[in-house]
Structure formats: structure tokens, C-alpha cells
Amino acid sequence: MCGIAGVFTSSKSNNIDSQILVNMAAIQHHRGPDNYGYCNPANVGVGMSHSRLSIIDLNEDRGRQPFFLEGTVIFAHNGEFYDYQRIRAELTAKGLNFSSKSDSEIVPWLFKKEGIDKALEQLRGEFAFSLYDEQEDALYLVRDRFGIKPLYWTNTGDEIVFGSEVKVVLTHPKVKAEIDTQGLFHQLIQVMVPGTTAFKGISQVEPGHMLKITRKNGKFSIETTKYWDMDFPELAMRPQHSDDYYISGVRKHLLEAVQLRLNADVPVGCYLSGGIDSCCILGLASAASQEPIKAFTIAFDNKDYDETPIATEMAESVGAEQEILELNAELLYDNFERTIWHTERTIYNTLAVAKLMMSQQVRHVNYKVVLTGEGSDELFAGYPAFRKDMFLHGMEGVSSEQAKAWQKALEENNKLFQGAMLPKDEYICEQINNKVGFTPSCLQPWLSCSGTAKQLLHHSRREEIAGYEPGEAIAEKLDCNYLSGRHPLDKAQYVWIKTMLEGQILTWGGDRVDMANSMEARPAFLDHKLAEFATLIPPEMRIKGSREKHVLREAVKGVIPETLYNREKFAFMAPPAHTDDKKWQKLKSLLNEFASPRQLEDAKLIDAGFLEVLIKRQESDVTSEAEKIQNDALLNHVLGVMILHHHFVAQDISEKAYNKAQALGWTI
Missing domain, CATH: 3.60.20.10 (Aminohydrolase, N-terminal nucleophile (Ntn) domain)
Incomplete structure (x- = not known):
């Protein structure tokens, strides 16, 4: 890289x-x-x-x-x-x-x-x-x-x-x-x-x-x-094969993708969380490698979000040497500003900071390359939002009562992520509905913030986008040729791949925070040969009943612990600031540093009055947990916007670049 x-x-x-x-x-x-x-x-x-x-x-x-x-x-x-x-x-x-x-x-x-x-x-x-x-x-x-x-x-x-x-x-x-x-x-x-x-x-x-x-x-x-492009076959053209054909095909293509990505003239490690994605990458890499693989794990100081025990079980099962990086509020928020300098866009959660800290640890122990599990949820429908869309729009031969029961269980088991990974309320965008057939659940939490986001804009900016509909702008970029005639689950995955995967996971969750510390991440699941095979897998094998990533679980059953094989998807996310007073005070301190009333008025990006309202809502006992999760994201975005302004607009990048060249001895 x-x-x-x-x-x-x-x-x-x-x-x-x-x-x-x-x-x-x-x-x-x-x-x-x-x-x-x-x-x-x-x-x-x-x-x-x-x-x-x-x-x-x-x-x-x-x-x-x-x-x-x-x-x-x-x-x-x-x-x-x-x-x-x-x-x-x-x-x-x-x-x-x-x-x-x-x-x-x-x-x-x-x-x-x-x-x-x-x-x-x-x-x-x-x-x-x-x-x-x-x-x-x-x-x-x-x-x-x-x-x-x-x-x-x-x-x-x-x-x-x-x-x-x-x-x-x-x-x-x-x-x-x-x-x-x-x-x-x-x-x-x-x-x-x-x-x-x-x-x-x-x-x-x-x-x-x-x-x-x-x-x-x-x-x-x-x-x-x-x-x-990610080309799911039209329903009328979808091929029919046995379950074993798809299971063995996933195993074959994934193993090939992993083997190819182990090729380097430097040591190669693996990122390891408690999810099936990184665990099966480590399992296959360990099986293919002549030497033990080094595994790198993030540990959070909140047991509701920490997956270290399962990651450790996986590392021990394949004889991997595990590095665990324990992160707390001080580390996460002390590195927030540096993270925005590298991501060049705002972040809704300090997971991006955690990933930046992890890549720093990787380089600290003299590794330059890791294999990662990004892309698995996109190919095999792992996110809670995909199951919600499947239950609402894609179930055939399943009673509405059963689908509703599965949806209720999904929302109950994913309360930590309502307002972020799952919508807290249904939100319908007419333009996206017209293009896709429904508004995918992955977009609903963010599009539903539009009203609050407009209030957060400085009044001079608010006037510029009067009548602007963000969903319409997104809909215009979606290609009908890859949506028409497809199954609802295919459509939901396609929309995520075109929006959230590239704009979020591969940006502030991937390249930008990895390369901040001169470290290369290789997402084996995003091998296009594997992806092209994955488009052929029937929706009911990606989500079988209420079980997500069924075909992947069966394909890697032999290389992951039984605990993980049976475990429901747990979205990897850092604890929001409102879940811990130290985190909340750290976030408020950064807002005071970069988003004071004077700074807000000088930049003319954010409305100081409404920002104060939002902070008070976050501190109120009557604000629901789902609303606090959404507000936490908005406050992180506000902070990110002001840091972007501070480093990229208020300061001269050309001068910074020349000074860097001088420091490196690269002047001509």
C-alpha cells in the first residue's frame, strides 16, 4: 500500500x-x-x-x-x-x-x-x-x-x-x-x-x-x-443448485482469497474480533500458513461491547499469538482529532479511533500487513438491517406471524444498535422507494436524522439546502440496471455496498485509519471472484429463517469454535459516549475545544444554539436510549465537522505539506 x-x-x-x-x-x-x-x-x-x-x-x-x-x-x-x-x-x-x-x-x-x-x-x-x-x-x-x-x-x-x-x-x-x-x-x-x-x-x-x-x-x-458492479442475478435468471454446491463454493473461493493475501515479503497477521468473519479468516490463514499467525484484538472497557473472550477462544484454538489492545475513554477521545485528520470525514462512533489505535499497535510490533474480515456481512447478509428487510419484504413460504416474531426478537437482541445499525422508527424516502421498492433499513437511521441535522446547520447554510432531500440525491446514484428484477435482500445488500460499505467501513473503518500508521489491511472477503460467486447464493441460504450468514457458517464450520458457529451476529461498535460519564465528559471537553460559540460563528457551519439544545437532550433522563444513540452520532459528527474546518480550511495545507517535505529533507 x-x-x-x-x-x-x-x-x-x-x-x-x-x-x-x-x-x-x-x-x-x-x-x-x-x-x-x-x-x-x-x-x-x-x-x-x-x-x-x-x-x-x-x-x-x-x-x-x-x-x-x-x-x-x-x-x-x-x-x-x-x-x-x-x-x-x-x-x-x-x-x-x-x-x-x-x-x-x-x-x-x-x-x-x-x-x-x-x-x-x-x-x-x-x-x-x-x-x-x-x-x-x-x-x-x-x-x-x-x-x-x-x-x-x-x-x-x-x-x-x-x-x-x-x-x-x-x-x-x-x-x-x-x-x-x-x-x-x-x-x-x-x-x-x-x-x-x-x-x-x-x-x-x-x-x-x-x-x-x-x-x-x-x-x-x-x-x-x-x-x-455487484451484479445479483434477476429472480427469473437465478440458477438452482444444491446447498452443498454453495457451501463448498464459498469455502473454495474464500480459502483461495485468503491464500492469495498471505503473499508478502513481510510478515502477515490478522485482525481478530469475536465475530465469525475475522475468526474464519484467522482459521483459514492459520491452516494455510507454515508459521503461527499473529492476531490483533481490540478490547473495550464496557462488557456489553467487548468481544475479547470469544476472540481469545478462537486464537487459542488455532495456536495464534494474540495481541490485545485495551481501550478506554481517555485513549479514544485523546485520539479523536488525529483520527479526523486521517479520515477526512466525520465519524459517528469512536470505533474509527479504536481501529486507528489498533493499526498503531500493529506497527509497534513490527507488522505491516493484516488480513481483515470486512466484506463478509455485505456478501452474506450479516447486518441486522438485512434481516429486518428480509423479514419485511423477502420471506416466501413463511407466515406473517413467524416473520413478525423473528423481527421482534431481532430488535430485542440488538437494542444496543437501535438508532445506528437499526432504525429506532420507520423512515420512508419516496425517491428511494421508487428506485428500490422500499427504503432499506440500513439507510433509515441516518435519513431520519435529516430534520435534526438541518437544525444543526448554521442558518446561512440552512438556506442553501432548503428543499434538498438527501435520499433523493442518493437514489439518483443507484443504478437501476442492478436493482430491477432482484430479490429484496439483493437490493438491500446492493444499496449498502454502494453507500455504507465504501463511505464508512472502507474509509474511516478501513484504509484511512490503517494507513494512518503505514499499515496495509487486506479484506479477503472483498475478493471479486468470491463476491461474484456470492451473488449466486439464494437469499434463503444467506438468511435461513432467523439465522444470518447461514451459508458462510456452514462453509467454515470446521475452523471456528462451536460457540461462534451458533452465535448471532453482534455488530462491532465502540461504546457510545453517553454510556460512561468519563467518555461523556471527554466528548464535551472536545466540543468546548473545537466548537465553542465563537468558533461556531466564525466557521458558519453549525448552529450554536441548537447544538446546546442537543447536548441538554443527551443529558436528560427522559431521552430514550435509542434517541441517545442517534444523538451521540450527531454530536460526534458536529465535532468532526469542526475539526475538519480547523485542519483543512482554517489552516493552509500547502504550507503544511511544504513544511513536511522540509522536515523529511525532500526539498528540491
Whole structure:
């Protein structure tokens, strides 16, 4: 894993300032502290830079990027490609000469030999890359199928500026940092519109998408292509196979995904919670590895949220060496500000802080790579919201009384997550209903915050979004071609994948807090070969009766403890602030530091009066637990917004980047 950056100007005669490219690498030094490089040939109007985290081919000279092939292709890559040895061998047999043992170098050679479309078909892994082809005079910006690796960009009119993080884009002197009003609103309600950010004019390349940017007569032409999506078969086209076909298929594809991700020139560990996802990854990795696997576990100081005992049982069952990081209020909130600097978006729960602290612990014991369980709930319908939607919209051959009984039990067993993972009240969005057929339960808790979020906005911002419907904006980004004719559970999973997975789990729960400490996470479940097989699994095998992830449980039954095999899904979440007075006082202290009435009025983002109302509601004995969980999220978002303003708007990122380059000795 690394960080990439670059500038593509509107004319070949506009040369790129080398120091700007180096500054862009320096501001993301945490993504790649092992080496850096840049490339900006004269009279090409293109420059790229790269900060490197050495994992494959540790040779500093051979693995240095950007690659500049035969004077016609410039390429920079962030991520990992699996099965690259086979591709490299096939290309070598065709007469191509590689300069490194790096997995990254296969892409420019595939592009030159077979073109971008056929190259993308062969890439397996998590990646974001930039590729300039002089023959076409075109820049390609490409992001992996699920959006595991980030890629941001903006158009100043004269330049396309891009990078692995927002702060990289803001390093360019022509890019102004400004909080976008609609982006601000979506920060407060947690769920983002796919492809957007909190910052005006700065977009993300969407998962499974490619931008091709060409220039002519001083202007850019930008073509966006979707090259992959999560394609559940239509009901009428769904194949019929035996249960064993699906169970053995999941086992086969998951084991292959794990084996591929154990490939590294450095030691590989595993994240381990008490859930089936990380436990089966550890079990399969331990079975496939010749050496014991190191397992890393987060322990919370609240037994209602702590899963350490089950994680320890799993670690002991496979002989893994377990590292347990115990986290309390002081650690979580003392690192909140640092977490927002890295996530570049708000967080509703301090789980993001916990993940950042865990990646720090991983590096502390000299590990750079871990396998993780993200993606399992998305493929196999593990979240409580999926079961709720299945009970409401997707049960066939089950009496309404039985479905209601299962739903009641679901809500009773998940009281800790009502207001966050489950809606506390039903919320219907007409535009999403029209597109999907119903409003998925995963979106309801956040869309239902819209009224409160609008009251939280500063009055000047509130006027800008009068009549704006966040659900409508999200609905417009959902592709009917992948919703029409599908089972309700397929639809619910598809919507989650397009919104919550990329915008939350893979951002502030994944890459950004992992790479904050120069650590690479590899989510084996998000191997696209496994995902494509998972789309074929009948809904009633993903959720069988009231049992979630049935097919996965059966596939990994032999590698997990019986306790876990029989255990209901428990959402992994840090304890909210209101559950402990120390946490609550810490949160209020941070609000006083970053969101004082004076700061709020200067920033003109948040309404000081209504923020005070919300705090008083949180301290009231008459406020329900579900409402407090939702208010806790809103207060975390407010704090995050003000920290974003403090670090990205009120301060000069360009100056920060140059100072970082100076400190590293990277001045030219």
C-alpha cells in the first residue's frame, strides 16, 4: 500500500513544478514512509509522485514509482494485485522485460500489450492507480471494484489534480479548501452521496469506475466508465443448485482469497474480533500458513461491547499469538482529532479511533500487513438491517406471524444498535422507494436524522439546502440496471455496498485509519471472484429463517469454535459516549475545544444554539436510549465537522505539506 498523487495540465507546454509533486508525496508520508519518487518529464504536462510502503519487492531502487515505460506511459499505483506472478510470467514469455519484482509493474505492461479494458479484467485485489498514455494524450484514474483504496480528484480548469487523500489534492496551490454545504449536511447524517466528499469541488473516483481524461485545445474531456458492479442475478435468471454446491463454493473461493493475501515479503497477521468473519479468516490463514499467525484484538472497557473472550477462544484454538489492545475513554477521545485528520470525514462512533489505535499497535510490533474480515456481512447478509428487510419484504413460504416474531426478537437482541445499525422508527424516502421498492433499513437511521441535522446547520447554510432531500440525491446514484428484477435482500445488500460499505467501513473503518500508521489491511472477503460467486447464493441460504450468514457458517464450520458457529451476529461498535460519564465528559471537553460559540460563528457551519439544545437532550433522563444513540452520532459528527474546518480550511495545507517535505529533507 502506498500513496499516489499527480497533476495533469490542460497543455503539454505547462510543466509541473517538481516541489509541488514532492509536497504531495510528503503530506501523505504516513501512507508510504519507506521511499518516494516523482516523474514530470518536460513538455508532457503531466506529473506524478508516489510515497511507498514496501511490502512486495523490498528493493528500494527496483520498486520505486512512478514507472516511466519506454517514454510513453507514466504509472503510479496504491494497493495490491494478487496472482501477479502468473501475469508477469505470461508477459515475460511474450518478450516483455520487467525492471522489478513489484506487483504494480504488471499494469503498465498489460495496458501497452492489451489495452485498459482487458487489463482491468485481469486485475485482482485492492487498488487505485493513475496512468498516462502519451499516444492517446490521456490520463486514466482507476479505482478497485469495492473502493477499498481511495482516489480523489478535482478540476481547477487548468489542471486535473488527484491523490490518495483529500489533503493531497488540497496541497496544490490552486485548489481551495471549502466545506460544501450538501457535503456538510451528509457529514451530519453519516451517509454520503457516492462519489462526493465534504469539500467543494473535490470528488472521488467511484468504486469499479474509471475516468479517462483527454485534452484538446486547452480543455479537458472527462469520460466516466463503470467496469464492474455487484451484479445479483434477476429472480427469473437465478440458477438452482444444491446447498452443498454453495457451501463448498464459498469455502473454495474464500480459502483461495485468503491464500492469495498471505503473499508478502513481510510478515502477515490478522485482525481478530469475536465475530465469525475475522475468526474464519484467522482459521483459514492459520491452516494455510507454515508459521503461527499473529492476531490483533481490540478490547473495550464496557462488557456489553467487548468481544475479547470469544476472540481469545478462537486464537487459542488455532495456536495464534494474540495481541490485545485495551481501550478506554481517555485513549479514544485523546485520539479523536488525529483520527479526523486521517479520515477526512466525520465519524459517528469512536470505533474509527479504536481501529486507528489498533493499526498503531500493529506497527509497534513490527507488522505491516493484516488480513481483515470486512466484506463478509455485505456478501452474506450479516447486518441486522438485512434481516429486518428480509423479514419485511423477502420471506416466501413463511407466515406473517413467524416473520413478525423473528423481527421482534431481532430488535430485542440488538437494542444496543437501535438508532445506528437499526432504525429506532420507520423512515420512508419516496425517491428511494421508487428506485428500490422500499427504503432499506440500513439507510433509515441516518435519513431520519435529516430534520435534526438541518437544525444543526448554521442558518446561512440552512438556506442553501432548503428543499434538498438527501435520499433523493442518493437514489439518483443507484443504478437501476442492478436493482430491477432482484430479490429484496439483493437490493438491500446492493444499496449498502454502494453507500455504507465504501463511505464508512472502507474509509474511516478501513484504509484511512490503517494507513494512518503505514499499515496495509487486506479484506479477503472483498475478493471479486468470491463476491461474484456470492451473488449466486439464494437469499434463503444467506438468511435461513432467523439465522444470518447461514451459508458462510456452514462453509467454515470446521475452523471456528462451536460457540461462534451458533452465535448471532453482534455488530462491532465502540461504546457510545453517553454510556460512561468519563467518555461523556471527554466528548464535551472536545466540543468546548473545537466548537465553542465563537468558533461556531466564525466557521458558519453549525448552529450554536441548537447544538446546546442537543447536548441538554443527551443529558436528560427522559431521552430514550435509542434517541441517545442517534444523538451521540450527531454530536460526534458536529465535532468532526469542526475539526475538519480547523485542519483543512482554517489552516493552509500547502504550507503544511511544504513544511513536511522540509522536515523529511525532500526539498528540491
